[in-house]
Amino acid sequence: MAFSIDLCVPAYLAEQHLPILLESASKQNPPFNHIIVCVDASPDNSAEVARAHGATVIVNESNLGCSGSKNQALKHATSEWVHFLDADDELLPNFTAVAKRESERQKEVDVILMAHEYRDHKTNLLLGTNPDCDVSIEDPLRFFIKNIYANFGIYKRELLNAVGGFDTDPAVLYNEDTAFHIRMALTGCVFGVSTEISAISWRYGESMSASHPIKCLLAQHAVMRNTSAAVGEQYLPDIAERLWEIATGFARHKKWSMLREVLDEARSLYPEIPEGQSSRFRLLVRLLGAYRAFVVREHFIRLFKPHLRKSGS
Numbered sequence: 485m486a487f488s489i490d491l492c493v494p495a496y497l498a499e500q501h502l503p504i505l506l507e508s509a510s511k512q513n514p515p516f517n518h519i520i521v522c523v524d525a526s527p528d529n530s531a532e533v534a535r536a537h538g539a540t541v542i543v544n545e546s547n548l549g550c551s552g553s554k555n556q557a558l559k560h561a562t563s564e565w566v567h568f569l570d571a572d573d574e575l576l577p578n579f580t581a582v583a584k585r586e587s588e589r590q591k592e593v594d595v596i597l598m599a600h601e602y603r604d605h606k607t608n609l610l611l612g613t614n615p616d617c618d619v620s621i622e623d624p625l626r627f628f629i630k631n632i633y634a635n636f637g638i639y640k641r642e643l644l645n646a647v648g649g650f651d652t653d654p655a656v657l658y659n660e661d662t663a664f665h666i667r668m669a670l671t672g673c674v675f676g677v678s679t680e681i682s683a684i685s686w687r688y689g690e691s692m693s694a695s696h697p698i699k700c701l702l703a704q705h706a707v708m709r710n711t712s713a714a715v716g717e718q719y720l721p722d723i724a725e726r727l728w729e730i731a732t733g734f735a736r737h738k739k740w741s742m743l744r745e746v747l748d749e750a751r752s753l754y755p756e757i758p759e760g761q762s763s764r765f766r767l768l769v770r771l772l773g774a775y776r777a778f779v780v781r782e783h784f785i786r787l788f789k790p791h792l793r794k795s796g797s
Contacts, residue, residue, distance in 0.1 A: 487584040488563035489638060491516045494553035496524040498571035499533045505574055506537035512580040517563040521571075522553040530571075551650035551660045554635075558649050561641055567598075568635045572686055579682040583638050586678040593676035595668060597621070597637045600683040611687060615677060624669035628662060629711060629722045632704075635661045636683055639668075647671050656710070658696060659703035666711055698742075701733045705746055712753055724754035728761065735782040736793070747774045 491509055495502060502521070509519050521534035525547045534541045542556055554568050565587065569575070579598070586596050602611040614633060621627045647667055656663040669675070708730070712723045727750035734743040751774065757766050768777040785792055 485564065487514060487565070487587060488517045489514075489565040489567060489580060489583060490518040490520060490561040490563040490641070492554060492557035492561060492566055492568050493519070493521045493534075493539075493571055494524060494550050494557065494568075495521050495530045495534065495571045496526045496547070496550075496553075497528050497530070498523075498526065499529045501572040502530060502533045503537065505569065505571055506534065506539060508575040508577075510538065511577055512575065513577075514580050514584060516580065518561065520557045520560050522557040524548055524550075524553045549652065549654070549657055551652045551657065551664075555649040555652070558641070558644060564641060565638045566641045566644060567638045569683070570634075570685075572688060574684045574686065576682050576684065578680070582678055582680050582682045586676065587638070590676040592674055594640045594643050594673040595637050596676045596678055597633060598683060599677075599679050599681050600634075600636045600685055601681055602685050602687055605686040605688050613681060614685075615679065621675040621677060624673065624675045625666065625715065626719060626722055627675075628665040628669055629708070629719060629726055632659075632662055633665060634685060635664060636685070643668075643671075643673060647673075653706075655706040656703050658700040659707045662704070663707045663710070666707065670714060697733070698737060698739060701730055701737075701739075701742070704730050704733075705742075705749075709749065720753045721756070721758070724750040724756075725758035725760055727753070728758050731778060735778045738782070740779065743778055744775050747778070 493505065506519065509516060519539045520542065521530075521539045522542045522544065523531045523534065525544045531541050531543050540560060542560060544553060544556060548556065558566060565583065567583070583596065583598065590596060597615065599613060599615055601613050603609065604611060614636070650660055651663040651667060705727070708723050708726050712720065727746050731743050731746045731750065734746060757769050761769070765777065765781060768780065772780060
């Protein structure tokens with residue numbers, strides 16, 4: 485079977501970003517079979533811009549959110565492989581060539597995670613890459629519990645339809661990519677990795693995640709809660725460690741009741757202090773208890789290392 489791939493893009497207030505993305509998509513060799521943009525009841529000219537660049541455009545009559553829009557676009561996909569991309573990201577010229585090569589090399593896989601860069605949109609400064617090394621995903625479920633990976637992969641379309649696409653639960657909206665990959669892992673999907681950089685995730689100060697840090701943390705908590713109810717005991721230490729990381733975020737924003745809730749849940753799943761915590765902090769937890777240790781550490785940071793906290797956070 486010849487290689488075929490569709491691009492699915494959810495779009496809301498995206499008229500200024502879509503030209504860059506769609507132009508990068510049009511330069512691919514081999515070309516995308518279809519480029520599908522789902523405009524999520526957006527009040528701007530996103531639909532007109534997408535049509536002007538030759539995309540197939542679907543317009544939601546009411547706002548369905550990012551996950552719902554991805555699922556709507558998926559309904560119109562026909563190729564063997566599907567790639568999802570946010571409207572403010574960009575493909576490098578090698579994307580489909582790398583995808584084709586990896587799909588032929590890794591014939592047994594259902595998903596290939598495509599390596600991408602994070603760059604600041606104002607300075608073009610490289611902020612990092614993901615994956616940041618040559619990783620082998622022998623246990624996908626553990627990988628996605630421990631790592632946040634945006635949906636920069638390519639996915640077998642038939643499998644996506646079989647698992648029901650993206651989770652539209654509003655509670656996971658700001659962490660829908662992790663919820664999606666965990667859903668795929670729970671069904672037994674086989675994951676592969678490409679380490680050649682083929683896309684850019686641009687970092688905007690006004691992006692959904694940057695503008696709503698607490699909602700992102702709440703969504704991460706919801707995803708871990710849902711996951712703990714669906715997996716066996718062998719993954720509970722990993723989920724608990726992830727919850728401690730989420731607790732650090734709540735402490736950073738001084739959301740003390742949320743901090744206590746997530747810590748209580750983490751200790752109920754796995755009572756030990758995660759190995760990833762520093763030796764000094766582990767000692768502080770033993771002396772004061774987990775909640776007080778987080779509070780004391782946060783006040784210490786704000787008093788003696790204020791440069792680590794942005795103004796107002």
